Amino acid sequence: MTVETAIDVADRKRWYRAGALAALVLGICYVAIIPLYAHVGVPPNGGGEAWFKYLAGKTPFWWTILGLSVFTDFLFVPVALALYLALKGINRNAMLLATAFVGLFVVLDLAITWTHYASILTLYRSYSQAADDASRAGYVAAANYASAMLSCRLEIVYAIMTLSSGILVTGVVMLRGPFSAVTAYLGLATGVLGIASLTGLSAAIIGNALFATAWLFFVGHGLYRLGREPTEPRT
Numbered sequence: 001m002t003v004e005t006a007i008d009v010a011d012r013k014r015w016y017r018a019g020a021l022a023a024l025v026l027g028i029c030y031v032a033i034i035p036l037y038a039h040v041g042v043p044p045n046g047g048g049e050a051w052f053k054y055l056a057g058k059t060p061f062w063w064t065i066l067g068l069s070v071f072t073d074f075l076f077v078p079v080a081l082a083l084y085l086a087l088k089g090i091n092r093n094a095m096l097l098a099t100a101f102v103g104l105f106v107v108l109d110l111a112i113t114w115t116h117y118a119s120i121l122t123l124y125r126s127y128s129q130a131a132d133d134a135s136r137a138g139y140v141a142a143a144n145y146a147s148a149m150l151s152c153r154l155e156i157v158y159a160i161m162t163l164s165s166g167i168l169v170t171g172v173v174m175l176r177g178p179f180s181a182v183t184a185y186l187g188l189a190t191g192v193l194g195i196a197s198l199t200g201l202s203a204a205i206i207g208n209a210l211f212a213t214a215w216l217f218f219v220g221h222g223l224y225r226l227g228r229e230p231t232e233p234r235t
Contacts, residue, residue: 012085016227019082022075023220029072030213036065045151048123048143055124062121070114073106079216080166082223087173094173101166108158116146156197156205164194164208167215178226183218190215 040058044050055062080102084095120143127139149155168191174184193208 013227013229015078015082015085016223018078020220020223020227022078022082023216023223026072026075026079027213027216027220029068029075030209030216033065033068034209036061036068040065043150044147047147048120048140051120051143051147052124052127052140055121059121059124062117066114066117066121070110073109073114076102076106076163079219079223083170083219086179086223086226087170087177090177091173094169098166098169098173101162101169105158105163105166108162112149113155113159116149119143119146120150153198153200156200160194160197160205160208164191164197164212167191167212168194171215179222180218183215183222186211186215186218 040061041054044054080099084099088095123139123143123146127136127143130136130139167187171184171187171191174187175181177184190208190211193204193211196204197208
């Protein structure tokens, strides 16, 4: 093994370990978010007024969900890069596509999904502090746009389908890669359920979230194992 090759291998192993840590933290955060969602219940499909009625007493939980979700979006970057390095030798083009899907998800989720949730939460705070009905009506009207965006079917594409498509492609490549069959099939199931989420069925959406969480733990274990494998001796 040449010096350049040894350095390249060491760099990859560092990315594997970074990706493993990010995947495990992602999985833990997703588990932490589940009881928070269970506590706040299903958000309304109505306009700003429906949201403001629903948010009474729930804003601390929603800010926590928002903060954890934004944090997890950033964690997908090292996970995607580590998986690309681990699987590009099997199918480089497929992993480029998968990485692009994950990157697109991160951008859309941060720019659209959680930005609109933050807008509603901020407007609700101002609504709660307003001194007259005219001001409150203005805040409700401002929240109508964000509410309409979050209720749109296109939001499922932004928040679920793009990431699920990346996981689906990665799962296909994993079938011939160094990861376990369980990891690969969890990825396939996550991707299929993500596409099925376009129907709006709660079972598909919840199943996608649960399978994605399990997949992340297995990915973290697999990347950690790759990062710990001994380097080939020099020749």
